Amino acid sequence: xxxxxxTNDAATLARQLLPRPENSAASIGNDLNPATPLSISDTSLRxxxxxxxxxxxxxxxxxxxxxxxxxxxxxxxxxxxxQSKVMTGETNNLxxxxxxxxxxxxxxxxxxxxxxxxxxxxxxxxxxxx
Amino acid sequence: xxxxxxxxxxxxxxxxxxxxxxxxxxxxxNAHTTHDVDGHAYKRKVVSFESMIAPDADGGKGVRVxxxxxxxxxxxxxxxxxxxxxxxDGMVEMPNVNIATEMVDLLSSSRxxxxxxxxVRNAKQMAMKALSIGH
Numbered sequence: 001x002x003x004x005x006x007t008n009d010a011a012t013l014a015r016q017l018l019p020r021p022e023n024s025a026a027s028i029g030n031d032l033n034p035a036t037p038l039s040i041s042d043t044s045l046r047x048x049x050x051x052x053x054x055x056x057x058x059x060x061x062x063x064x065x066x067x068x069x070x071x072x073x074x075x076x077x078x079x080x081x082x083q084s085k086v087m088t089g090e091t092n093n094l095x096x097x098x099x100x101x102x103x104x105x106x107x108x109x110x111x112x113x114x115x116x117x118x119x120x121x122x123x124x125x126x127x128x129x130x
Numbered sequence: 131x132x133x134x135x136x137x138x139x140x141x142x143x144x145x146x147x148x149x150x151x152x153x154x155x156x157x158x159x160n161a162h163t164t165h166d167v168d169g170h171a172y173k174r175k176v177v178s179f180e181s182m183i184a185p186d187a188d189g190g191k192g193v194r195v196x197x198x199x200x201x202x203x204x205x206x207x208x209x210x211x212x213x214x215x216x217x218x219d220g221m222v223e224m225p226n227v228n229i230a231t232e233m234v235d236l237l238s239s240s241r242x243x244x245x246x247x248x249x250v251r252n253a254k255q256m257a258m259k260a261l262s263i264g265h
Binding site: 095109 | 133134137140141144145148247250254257258261264
C-alpha cells in the first residue's frame with residue numbers, strides 16, 4: 001500500500017518533469033489525460049517515464065498483499081539473523097538486535113491489523129442483502 | 131517499509147556511545163599500565179564523534195566515531211626505584227589517566243545511551259499507538 005502511493009507520486013513527478021511542446025493545444029489535453037502520448041518526434045529529448053506505472057496497473061491485489069507479507073517476513077528473518085549474531089558472539093550490537101526484533105514485531109502487528117480489516121470488510125459484504 | 135521512523139539514526143548513536151564506553155573501560159583498565167606496546171606509559175584514549183548520513187538516509191544524520199586519539203598530556207612521574215620501568219634516577223612515569231575524569235565520562239556516555247534508548251522507546255510507542263487507530 002505504501003509502495004503504491006510511492007510509485008504514484010513518482011509517476012506524477014515524472015509527468016510534471018516531461019518537456020511539453022510550447023503553443024500546443026495538445027498540452028492541455030496532456031494535463032487532463034496523462035495517457036495521451038506527447039507529440040515530440042525526437043524521443044531522445046524525453047525523460048523516460050518509470051515503468052513502474054505499468055507494473056502497478058498490472059499488479060493485482062494478491063501480489064500487493066504478497067509483497068507486504070514478504071517484507072514482514074524479511075524483517076523477521078533480519079531480526080533472527082541479528083539475534084543469532086549476538087548469541088554466537090559475532091557482534092556485540094545488542095541494541096541493533098533488539099531494535100530489529102521490535103521492528104519485526106511492529107511490522108507483524110501492522111500485517112495482522114490489515115488482515116483483520118480485510119476479513120471484517122469481507123464479512124460485511126457477505127452480510128449484505130441482495 | 132520503515133515502521134519506526136528515524137530508528138537508524140538512534141541506532142548509530144547507540145553504537146557510538148557504546149564505543150565511547152568501551153574506550154573509557156580501556157582507560158580505567160590501563161590506569162596503572164606503565165609499559166604500553168610502545169614501551170612507554172599508557173596514554174588515555176579520547177573518542178571523537180562526527181555526523182554522517184544514516185545508512186539508509188531516511189531523513190536524518192546519524193553519528194559515528196570519527197577517531198580514537200591519544201591524549202598526550204604528560205602523566206604523573208613518581209619515585210619508585212624498585213619498579214622494572216624505572217629510569218636511572220628511579221622515576222616511573224604513570225599513565226595520564228585520572229579515574230575521576232573517567233568516571234565522569236562513563237556516566238556521561240551511560241546517560242547519553244539512556245537518552246537514545248528513550249528515543250527508541252518513544253518511537254516504538256508512537257508506532258504502536260498509530261497501529262491502535264480504529265480500536
